[in-house]
Amino acid sequence: MQFPKERTFDVIVIGGGAAGLMACGRAAELGKSVLLLEKNGRVGEKLAITGGGRCNVTNAEFNQRELLSQYGKAEQFLYSPFSQFGVKETILFFEDREVPLVTQAGKRVFPKTEKAKDIVRTMDSYVRQSKVKVATGGAVTKIRKSGKYIHSVYVGSVEYQAQSYILATGGVSHPETGSTGDGFRWLKDMGHTVAKPTPGIVPLQVKESWVHSLAGTSLPNVRITFFNQEKNLVKKGTILCTHFGISGPLILNAAKAVGDLLYEGPVAAAIDLFPDTEVSILEKNLIALFDENKNKMFKNLIKEMLPPGTTDAILSVLAPILAEDTQANAITKEMRRKIAETLKAVPLTVTGLMGFDRAVVADGGVPLTEVDTKTMKSLLVDNLFIIGDLLDINRPSGGYSLQLCWTSGFVAGTNA
Template sequence: MKQKVVVIGAGAAGLMAAGQAAMRGKDVLLIDKNARPARKVMITGKGRCNVTNDCDNETFLKNVRSNPRFLYSAIAGFSTADTMAFFEGRGVPLKTERGGRVFPVSDSAADIVDALSSFASDAGVPYRTGRVARIQAGEDGVEGVVLEDGERIPCTDVILATGGQSYPGTGSSGDGYKLSKMLGHTVARIRPSLIPIETKEEFCKEMQGLSLKNVTLSVTKGKKKVYSELGEMLFTHFGVSGPLVLSASSHIDDEKMDEYRLHIDLKPGLSPEQLDARLLRDFEKYKNKDFFNSLGDLLPRKMIPVVVRLSGVEGTRKVHQITREERRGLVELIKGFAITPKAFRPLNEAIVTAGGVSVREVDPKSMQSKLCRGLYFAGEVLDLDAYTGGFNLQIAFSTGFAAGTHV
């Protein structure tokens, strides 16, 4: 009789693990709460799916925020290049964009989901809709799983790939943490990562809908700069969002929020001296206009009232009356537009969940539990998270491959 393996969770990690285990001759059953697999993958990258990052293993590990050393073996066993070869081998052409981000040429996450789903089904993995209430284990390890309706499914091995606790509508509702705790595992504090930020300043609401491109967002903690990157961000009714903000959030400790500040360089391509010269040219051009009407060539329309107010210069002042000191203050404001973070948005809006099953209790080569024989982990249920750019999905693929290979 073939070894019976139950994979709980049909996301990126679960589908990879199920397919790999079945290809190695295991009798695999895939169970998920949703009628269709990989619901969360469908919404990644705004529906485009940033599937991995075209980088070497060292660069990948530098972009893993929590417990990167744990992933040495996993990324060596299934690298970003392996991920790209996997999808292209299954008929999904890929392209590489800024920062090494890899997307399907079609810009459709559905193509990635179809490739993962067909990989598991082609390997002969049946798909079952249901919710696992507990994993049964004895002295010798895993013995079976019990579904919510009371049905027991005997098995020798379980791969737990239930995801985190963000986007619960896609099925990531934290079930894996409860199942792990029942078997004695430690779960590190669950917290949001890659999440929009609520701000103290009301002026963000004034600029709601304004998207800034080619700006530099920096995060400081006290006097220390902890993050800085060029890219895009968005003002919202609650504060700020967009790619730069999501990345910045992973550098902020939500329990010490009042120690951080966000700074936007609205003109990163200009030095302060160059920006001052640019302002002088604009002021000469509009020397007989009010200050309020002189910034249209430099700043987005929605931002002008806010910048004028923060500058301390009356908006109705004639441009030729503005002093050198006031102009220098304006340069400082544009090069370091400051925002005070107040809180992260709710956990269910996070792209990734930080925290999870302690990796100290998991074998990094096989992903098998050190506490319960036959129990394996893959993906976001583990205490692993990374910055934006395709790195979090790569964690799912690498750990899923390791679990499916070693089970």
């Protein structure tokens, strides 16, 4: 019996995230009949929350070597796909579709509107205008293999068939967006190695309640040192305080190394609120401040030196040294020294990494040694293409993840 025509396609893409949307739009643009199977009611759920709702679409590093060096061990595998669709092509792709972009600190590129929803809408129109058949609201439940080929896929009891299959079901971070690791399970069943995912770019949990009380407040231009008994790790930049600990690009990008320290034992940290001022100079500045304002209370004076909104929290850290209503002329030399030392090393206790529910990227997935990166085709299954977060590629935050999705999606869509 012939397989029903209405359920037969040239290409089936499973997963309508950044990578899957690019892949199916591209394949359809080249004239293929394409079916997109997405289990959520709409496409691009994770894309819509990227970059804090602003969507950091790529990183404007136009030096290919420099850009690819950010992907660690994967660098050597990525020259071919990035030469087919790299940063320049991504920028043109969106600008051609009337999404003006802006480049911000760290070469991070955002839509000018700073709305991730505009990127989702653009990808959705790209797919629909290319005449992709989009089937949302039904999860692929089974992949049927026959020898070295995928024979068909099932959404419940409904079977679909295609010549090529592009797997784009994402990793396991923020599972509420649909990325629940289905792809990893199928890939393992099909004989692929799947490196165990660990939360990658994640915020850190800290014990101190003064940090929690500052949720939403930034500590700009500080230095943080993480240390355990043997090693330390120093980072400088802006820290964002949260209800559970610390976050922001500086922390997210340090998380993996902090995770390694945690693996070896408890990790303490110290925040230097005045990284460009020696402790002796800071003490002199305090002397001058207290001398000029002898009758004022400490809490009103220290406020002038601290980042906006942080005074109460820092006063709680200094409470063992002096009461906040101590008058300047009652502050002893010993107290002054301790205040300066504490401001140069506010102590923290790192209790852990946040889990997948808060991870920006989870690593893990299929190693690039099992994929032909010229085409993104599996080296084990002849009509399967693997893209996006399913690939085991470490990268920092800064638009590098979505760029991988655009690149791998385009290349798979071209070759499927």
